[in-house]
Amino acid sequence: MERLLEAMEQKLYGQKLNIRLLVAAMLAGGHVLLEGVPGLGKTKMARTLATLAGGEYRRIQFTPDLMPGDITGSVVFNMKENDFTTVRGPVFTNVLLADEINRSGPKTQSALLEAMEERQVTIQGDTHRLPDPFFVIATQNPVEYDGTYPLPEAQLDRFLFKLVLEYPGEEAEKQILREHVPFFEEREQVLAPVMGPERIRELQKQLSQVVAEESLLTYIATLVRKTRDSKRIQLGASPRAGIAVLMAAKAWALLEGRTYVTPDDIKLVARPALRHRLLLTPQAELEGGTSDHIIQETLGSIPVPR
Known part of the structure; x- marks a missing residue:
């Protein structure tokens, strides 16, 4: 790789x-x-x-x-x-x-x-x-x-x-x-x-060996659910979005040579994995808001697992 x-x-x-x-x-x-x-x-x-x-x-x-x-x-x-x-x-x-x-x-x-x-x-x-x-x-x-x-x-x-x-x-x-x-x-x-x-198929199968602890699953679930509760978002992230964040974080960890996911992996892949799945309200768009900003703010409001 x-x-x-x-x-x-x-x-x-x-x-x-x-x-x-x-x-x-x-x-x-x-x-x-x-x-x-x-x-x-x-x-x-x-x-x-x-x-x-x-x-x-x-x-x-x-x-x-x-x-x-x-x-x-x-x-x-x-x-x-x-x-x-x-x-x-x-x-x-x-x-x-x-x-x-x-x-x-x-x-x-x-x-x-x-x-x-x-x-x-x-x-x-x-x-x-x-x-x-x-x-x-x-x-x-x-x-x-x-x-x-x-x-x-x-x-x-x-x-x-x-x-x-x-x-x-x-x-x-x-x-x-x-x-x-x-x-x-x-x-x-x-x-x-x-x-x-x-070789690509072999590497894809290795994702099942990358471990994400329960606290990190809670971190992803909280992130996804908070996008649905935001008043600035008309359509929040779906369960498929949570799966996308998890799989992307595992793939990033594998690229880094690790067999475990860290909170930093989730933070890094959250924006590219979620930015196209959120539909902002017209008011939020008029105020100059973007999905990237909202994702970053949401990540900042969630306690990071240790």
């Missing part, structure tokens, strides 16, 4: 925390929504991880005319064999990049609901299992709203993390300029995978 992280950090500058959270989400078996303005390397981050992790990688460019069958696949008539044949879509892969997912309408977005939650798709009434591991990385642009369709709460809840990419610092930006190579040269520099799907 350290080799994977080091290789990614050599390709992506100024995003060290987001890189580690992205890998932690893969270990936890969850999916990630990347949000950031154009040019921050969202697509490159997904492509680099997919290449280094091994396995199959597919990219879908979401557009208004994209149909659900373009993602899951469809049944077509094979004239040569005089029979119907199932043509599998790009969702049958290990790492799927859903680029600009909010460019397509709700009908197309919903094609990923079954795949992300149950690791299967239904084509013309027949259920097909997806490859294992299956990891969705979706991207969206937060500043363009023309021709976009906001993801509904049910879709957002399928993502383990929502990672917000910020502008890099000055040193990181100079490093980007220093290391830049034209695209045609970059294509010739083929990255070698540092692991494969089998």
Whole structure:
């Protein structure tokens, strides 16, 4: 895992925390929504991880005319064999990049609901299992709203993390300029995978060996329940959100080389795991409140287990 992280950090500058959270989400078996303005390397981050992790990688460019069958696949008539044949879509892969997912309408977005939650798709009434591991990385642009369709709460809840990419610092930006190579040269520099799907499955199974004490379970449950009681939040975190925080904290502990969860692990993963699951009241939004601020305040109001 350290080799994977080091290789990614050599390709992506100024995003060290987001890189580690992205890998932690893969270990936890969850999916990630990347949000950031154009040019921050969202697509490159997904492509680099997919290449280094091994396995199959597919990219879908979401557009208004994209149909659900373009993602899951469809049944077509094979004239040569005089029979119907199932043509599998790009969702049958290990790492799927859903680029600009909010460019397509709700009908197309919903094609990923079954795949992300149950690791299967239904084509013309027949259920097909997806490859294992299956990891969705979706991207969206937060500043363009023309021709976009906001993801509904049910879709957002399928993502383990929502990672917000910020502008890099000055040193990181100079490093980007220093290391830049034209695209045609970059294509010739083929990255070698540092692991494969089998190794990822082994690491995912190790999460069951990471221990979270009863006091930490109470800490997570209190955090989740307090979001439902806040007058500034219209829709609080669901039980699935609590599971997301727990699994993410275990994956982060595993990345750190530990077999136990600490309160700091929970604090670190709470914002990316909860920020997209909270729906603020109009009054809170008018006052300039954000889900990140509310999560941070809620964490500060809960006694930390010792």
